[in-house]
């Protein structure tokens with residue numbers, strides 16, 4: 520690893536720590552039961568097909584985080600990203616469509632104006648594909664955030680997640696939920712099942728994150744066999760699987776939060792407020 524890579528890694532971790540420590544959006548968990556959300560970032564096509572199938576076969580729904588700029592593209596390893604039809608099918612099947620940013624750039628590296636333009640562009644993209652719909656959940660691209668970008672996201676989305684490892688128990692940071700990666704190449708089953716057991720005992724909210732779902736997945740993906748095993752482990756414990764929006768409503772005691780629509784009209788006001 521080069522000195523530059525180490526420096527960038529240290530910078531990312533430091534900003535993440537600052538955001539969690541000084542910009543937490545604390546929320547009591549009123550669900551009274553453990554919850555699991557299964558989420559897919561960027562939507563490689565296999566996540567839409569295999570991942571969606573695995574959930575639907577068990578009567579479950581997931582949350583898919585969309586970066587509009589990736590539609591119709593190809594990942595570095597050659598796997599196609601989602602198409603417009605994939606997105607329509609996912610929404611039609613009842614999965615939640617969540618918001619990344621349009622460009623999928625690391626947000627702390629952008630100015631506040633660039634961040635809001637990127638969010639608005641993704642919001643417009645989603646509206647062009649799915650019509651005017653509530654967008655409730657947000658995921659920071661690469662999990663990268665900082666106090667400044669986290670404050671912007673908090674103003675527009677009721678719930679957001681990063682990639683900081685862990686389950687969400689006790690008071691939650693609703694603007695930067697912790698996650699457990701279920702990537703095949705880094706899967707430690709003993710640790711995973713122990714985390715589920717703890718979540719069941721403490722009524723925690725567990726957010727499971729992956730990308731592609733293929734027999735030979737990329738470094739951030741999961742095999743169909745492993746995702747089936749993950750869902751079986753959750754089911755065996757009787758833990759409810761909900762989209763992030765519905766799990767958030769349960770955490771709020773059954774009250775659905777106002778949708779996190781990014782209306783074009785709101786943006787100029789926000790720009791002024793942080794200038």
Ligand SMILES: [Zn+2]
Nearest residue numbers: 560561660661
């Ligand atoms: Zn992403």
